[in-house]
Amino acid sequence: MIRRLLVANRAEIARRVFRTCRDLGVETVAVFSDADAASPHAAEADHAVRLRGVRPADTYLDAGAIVAAALSSGADAVHPGYGFLSENAAFARAVLDAGLTWIGPSPEAVTAMGSKIEAKLLMARAGVPVLASVIPGSPEAGELAFPVLVKASAGGGGRGMRIVRDPAELDEAVAAARREALSAFGDGTVFLEPLLEDARHIEVQILADTHGAVWTLGERECSIQRRHQKVVEETPSPGVSPGTRGILFEAAARAAKAIGYVGAGTVEFLVKGDTVAFLEMNTRLQVEHPVTECVYGIDLVRLQLEIAEGARLPAEPPEPRGHAIEVRLYAEDPAHGWRPQHGTLHLFDVPGVDARFEVPGTRGPFPGPGEGPSGASAYGLRLDSGVESGSEIGVHYDPMLAKLIACGPGRPAVARRLATALARARVHGLTTNRDLLVSVLRHEAFLAGDTHTGFLDRYDLTTPAPSPVPLLALAAALALAAARRAEAGVLGGLPSGWRNVPSQPQRTAFETPGGRVEIAYRLTRDGLEAEGFDQVTLVAASPGEVVLDVAGVVSRFAVAAYDGAGRDGTGGALHVDSPLGSVRLVPLPRLPEPVVSIPPGSLLAPMPGTVLRVEVTSGAAVTAGQPILTLEAMKMEHQISAPAAGVVSVLNVTPGRQVEAGAVLAVIEESR
């Protein structure tokens, strides 16, 4: 029996495993890097071991340090989570060699699937359909039909992957993929594969015990991807026929048996029409495992642990029920190349969550292995989150914040529930892909089940659907006004913005995602007068909430201010959330500090005077502190020196020249 389990991972998946451990009475050990010292996963575990450093290579990828952590903390088992060392056979071996229980398949099985090229050969021999792998430069490469995909053999997560449509670009793409693969995985081996365009990415969940039983727990559709990373996953797939499903399950089970697989694993396929092709096998728990859990009513982590303890799976898996969809919420900016975001997540709140890290409605009697939940209450909203309000999102790790999963009897209803919950979530402080995910879940093609790996290329959803930003900005302006009145040291009890001789409205300007928005409003005894909002009346306003009546329909706007937003010259940002949409607004100062357009590196005359000597010529390289010229003023000589090393890019003066105070004498372009 496992008594104390170390999770060799961080954030959401670490918390996910801890939750199951708590149910089973297994003690938990977290490892955390310096950057994660304050993160929820480290705080939640019974014991936590610090990994010195912040870079993955120094921390979560340091197999030796993690095994040492397991030993020093008295753990007797190690769960690798996903990513990091989860598919590292050497790590699995090190764990076993240290006398610890390894939650996962044997190192041999990991190795067999570690190389994509080898794995495909192995699968082909076992009768699993595969796409041809072609080694670049080999004779077969010349016969390839374009487009082709360049892939890293040791790859994952889309790194080292390139689509090549023009044969002329192949060599360059191969070279780039090699470089990327080498730096990411320490193995630069790449191969070519025919590109199946607009195919579906379908994977089959496998669970195998040590007694030879292999379950296939349905397929997951993971076609909606950005930069080859999944963002929306669901089960069952809306585009797999019963016939194809049979082929997939059969192929997946065969793959698992071919390598004597034990534990939870996933066999990935590309599916287009009747074509089914093995992609790879992931010898670990997948990020998207919750959708399978919800539909089968099982706890995959629990089953992983029980299998590791030698338990026997029942002969048949439970019957799937209903539909589940998962979205991955990332701190990234879809409108700017999916650029990862970092900073403080001021607020993270998803309303209506039924369960965290578990299948909704399954709390209750102790179910046996594989025993499903009972009753319709098993449907609902599940949140698996690695962060909490106030978490710092750093630059060192994957910017995934959380996974939100909805499950229910029918796909359209589940998509609707998930989209609304996501739209209502309050996510403050960072730009996220939330709006994009909502757009996907509400998109016609998605609702029609027409999903494929090119979905986000075909439908540009990176620009958020127009939300009523001016109305949200009006709510923000009124909340700011209420805050200022509440905090006023004098006359705070008088009506907001009261005038006995009205001449103009109050004005507040915001920087919004769509540009500058200015709100002009006046609060009178007859209510709100806001320019451009004839239909809007004010019902109530407080610093945190504004209630507006828009043409007879009353809506509530929650407003949160961070970092002193709304006070002159302090910066900060406001977040407005409402059923009509959410927006982040940066209040612009009414009286901005003037920006003087003096080129950087300019040397200004400190006082009026006469140029006595010029020591350099235009274009000359200078060192920091080197005299540039001498100014004479009031019979004193003032030496002007270079503030930093660089090149004299501008020289405005010659000896004898009279200069005014503040005149630009020269510009030193700093060398980098």
Add this chain to the structure above:
Amino acid sequence: MIDSRLDTASAGFQARRAAMLAKLRDLASEQAKAVAGGGPKYVERHHRRGKLLARERVELLVDPDSPFLELSPLAAWGTDFPVGASVVTGIGVVEGVECVIVASDPTVRGGSSNPWTLRKTLRASDIALENRLPLINLVESGGADLPTQKEIFIPGGRIFRDLTRLSAAGIPTIALVFGNSTAGGAYVPGMSDHVVMVRERAKVFLGGPPLVKMATGEESDDESLGGAEMHARLSGLADYLALDEHDALRIGRRVVRRLNRRKAGGLRPSPAGAVPYGGPPGVRAPLYDEEELLGIVPEDLKIPFDPREVIARVVDGSEFDEFKPLYGASLVTGWAALHGHPIGVLANARGVLFGEEAQKAAQFIQLANQTRTPLVFLQNTTGYMVGKDYEQGGIIKHGAMMINAVSNSTVPHLTVVMGASYGAGNYGMCGRAYDPRFLFSWPSAKSAVMGPAQLAGVLSIVGRASAQARGQVYDEEADAAMRQMVEAQIESESLPFFLSGRLYDDGVIDPRDTRTVLGLCLSAIGNAPDAPAPAGFGVFRM
């Protein structure tokens, strides 16, 4: 707590309300003239030059969403000069500090000062001094209106004297110079503690290029004689060089922030208001709707009204502890709180002041001085009672007691003229000559030595007696015409716009704003420490 008996469904209420609303529409249109400044042509030209209007400058200077009380907005009404007198004055909050702001309106004849501009500006300066409020001048003025210089030049020297006296009293003075501030005007920045000038806009010199040429033959230009850069770098008259108008206002706010002002007096929590309600802790709104203040004063001021209906809609929680309610019932006196500030209230109930009322007032004012409680006078008086019995009963002595008490009281006084303010009643109820800290009129107010009909009647009787004495036949036709003419003239000269135009009040206000205006004034008053209680005798019981 006051139990209101106002029947808001009655025809009388509706008629009074309709009459007041008509007067408020007139008020709004007169105020709009002041806001319009020099009119669309000059406003447009001013904007085209990249400049802000006087009120735009004020709005950017004060804290967002804070209240601003504009003073004397109808100055110069009924004169040859535009309404508003080419200057905006008021009390506003800058960086949490209540300040007096004076902004010349350059769209009206270049912002030049006429006699009314001067009186309005001096009044603002008095308010700053009395209440110890920092004074911020937003300067852009072409100097004196030359045709009326005789009315301005000699008394106008007070402007500069007042600035330095404010400073000597420890009250900061700040000048933000946006444009012309020449000749005598140059002493506004000259006498101010803190001076900001806008680059390429401010022009501050004693004599411009033509005058210099005439005086000494020297060739010069505006920038070298009085530009902002020159004053910031050479003369040292400018402490801060602003890049543009917004920058000047930003610097002005920073200057106020660094004044480190602490209010000397200010809010003393009133025991009457213990229940929290919005705003400052312990302040409750009146129980009755201030909207109903529109329907209280009858259009015909001969009809009396109960001032408790007004008090019930102005003071915190409508709570009013009446003093001597059974004695001298024609004057209501009592204690209350307004926006948390404790006050004593004197309000006329049936117009006439008799001996009892005068004595009651004198005693009440003495009591307020004992407790250092500010007094609010709500005027609706036709004066002290006349007639044999009253003269023989000593009405002059009694009225003198009240006027004595009002004159020598050292607590702050605030006066609101709700209706009639005739005769010595105006004095006893702290009219303008008795220097209340602030005085406001409702549109229903009327002030004169006596009612127009009475005054015309008196003239007629005197004329008739004089004719009889000379043995002449009195011309009845001429008498009727004289009476009509005098009545019309007195009526028009007793109306609030006319009196406000002559600076006999600090503004005509919407009755519904009474609580807000008085609350703002009481808060402003709190910037000055309590005056010492007068030495002398104990309170005289009367």
